[in-house]
Amino acid sequence: MKKTYAKETICIQSGWQPKNGEPRVLPIYQSTTFKYETSEQMGRLFDLEESGYFYSRLQNPTCDYVAQKICELEGGVAAMLTSSGQAANYYAVFNICEAGDHAILSSKVYGGTFNLLTVTMKKMGIECTVVDPDCSYEELCEQFRPNTKCVLAETIANPALVVLDIEKFANAAHAHHVPLIVDNTFATPINCRPFEWGADIVTHSTTKYMDGHAMCLGGAIVDSGNFDWAAYPDKFPGLCTPDESYHGIVYAEKFGKAAYITKATSQLMRDLGSMQSPQNAFLLNVGLETLHLRVPRHCENAQKVAEFLENHEKVAWVDYPGLKSSKYYDLAQKYLPDGSCGVIAFGLKGGRKAAESLMDKLELAAIVTHVADARTCVLHPASHTHRQMNDEQLKEAGVEPDLIRLSVGIENVDDIIADLAQAIDKL
Numbered sequence: 001m002k003k004t005y006a007k008e009t010i011c012i013q014s015g016w017q018p019k020n021g022e023p024r025v026l027p028i029y030q031s032t033t034f035k036y037e038t039s040e041q042m043g044r045l046f047d048l049e050e051s052g053y054f055y056s057r058l059q060n061p062t063c064d065y066v067a068q069k070i071c072e073l074e075g076g077v078a079a080m081l082t083s084s085g086q087a088a089n090y091y092a093v094f095n096i097c098e099a100g101d102h103a104i105l106s107s108k109v110y111g112g113t114f115n116l117l118t119v120t121m122k123k124m125g126i127e128c129t130v131v132d133p134d135c136s137y138e139e140l141c142e143q144f145r146p147n148t149k150c151v152l153a154e155t156i157a158n159p160a161l162v163v164l165d166i167e168k169f170a171n172a173a174h175a176h177h178v179p180l181i182v183d184n185t186f187a188t189p190i191n192c193r194p195f196e197w198g199a200d201i202v203t204h205s206t207t208k209y210m211d212g213h214a215m216c217l218g219g220a221i222v223d224s225g226n227f228d229w230a231a232y233p234d235k236f237p238g239l240c241t242p243d244e245s246y247h248g249i250v251y252a253e254k255f256g257k258a259a260y261i262t263k264a265t266s267q268l269m270r271d272l273g274s275m276q277s278p279q280n281a282f283l284l285n286v287g288l289e290t291l292h293l294r295v296p297r298h299c300e301n302a303q304k305v306a307e308f309l310e311n312h313e314k315v316a317w318v319d320y321p322g323l324k325s326s327k328y329y330d331l332a333q334k335y336l337p338d339g340s341c342g343v344i345a346f347g348l349k350g351g352r353k354a355a356e357s358l359m360d361k362l363e364l365a366a367i368v369t370h371v372a373d374a375r376t377c378v379l380h381p382a383s384h385t386h387r388q389m390n391d392e393q394l395k396e397a398g399v400e401p402d403l404i405r406l407s408v409g410i411e412n413v414d415d416i417i418a419d420l421a422q423a424i425d426k427l
């Protein structure tokens with residue numbers, strides 16, 4: 001596909017390109033394996049001498065067509081799907097970090113990502129320093145060590161709604177010869193393409209807006225192709241020295257700009273196996289076809305809901321990057337000029353108790369452990385996702401004890417506001 005198509009066209013047309021007489025719609029390659037005529041050819045595939053499918057744990061055509069679409073949306077050079085957003089962030093980091101290495105993580109990230117890096121990957125020998133994303137460039141630079149291998153942050157933090165100064169993070173990472181990985185789940189490439197601001201790798205939980213209908217867990221990793229691994233061979237031995245499990249292939253030499261994704265596929269996917277099923281990739285592709293219509297509508301609705309809440313006498317505070325009162329309004333204007341996301345955080349004057357009782361009074365907005373799908377939904381992190389944390393830990397994670405996370409859907413906005421109004425009135 002030519003690279004000049006607009007995002008809207010990429011959402012619809014990119015990925016599967018049927019040839020004469022082939023199915024119009026992306027086929028589900030529901031097959032674990034693929035047939036070859038000669039033993040020798042199969043051997044070449046296993047040596048990575050030739051590209052082709054042989055086992056769906058590594059690659060499957062349905063998944064690859066969908067990865068290709070996400071790759072084009074982000075403006076990258078190579079991409080892969082994973083079974084979940086957690087797997088995407090895990091592989092994105094583990095692909096370049098080994099035991100004895102160090103990573104820098106924004107403190108305002110999804111709870112699962114925070115646990116992954118600070119607890120689970122620590123057990124694997126990878127150390128992690130957590131930084132406040134609002135710190136100065138100098139403070140950020142102080143966190144780098146000789147063994148630092150990457151920096152990870154979210155474009156719009158879930159659920160803290162911090163907008164990342166991507167350029168500040170990219171400049172600091174590059175000054176220390178490491179890539180910046182940006183989790184772009186909440187913004188989606190419709191509202192922000194982190195590569196245009198210097199990010200090197202983008203990850204997604206496709207479970208959210210990309211799927212958009214709360215049907216399938218999934219993740220994606222996209223490489224911009226801009227980070228020059230071969231310039232720092234001592235820092236990235238996994239990409240720049242021979243891989244014994246592939247007869248001494250050096251990824252950065254053999255695959256150039258596709259080195260990072262090729263390694264993640266042929267090594268991590270082979271050995272760890274968090275692949276996306278072709279069925280889920282098919283459904284994800286259906287979601288992607290309307291991403292460019294849904295995301296602006298989520299933002300438009302969320303803006304109106306945020307303004308309604310801000311003007312309500314029983315509401316103590318509202319956090320939404322599209323509000324002028326937001327601490328992140330200016331950063332949002334710069335990085336997210338077309339809108340941020342559909343998620344709003346707010347607190348009621350009645351505090352934590354009022355938050356809990358509001359949940360029970362909502363009729364349209366459902367209580368679910370999810371965000372960013374077509375239906376309006378609501379969650380009280382202190383009572384649900386972040387239940388194990390005490391008030392102090394909650395504050396550290398950017399989650400106030402009274403914080404209500406409202407994921408505004410694409411229903412008629414007047415109905416969403418009326419539901420909130422009736423529930424708040426009953427408090």
Ligand SMILES: *Cc1c(COP(=O)(O)O)cnc(C)c1O
Nearest residue numbers: 084085086110158185205207218
């Ligand atoms: C949900 C989420 C994840 C984890 O994704 P799963 O698909 O649930 O594994 C990672 N990052 C962000 C920003 C998320 O919102």
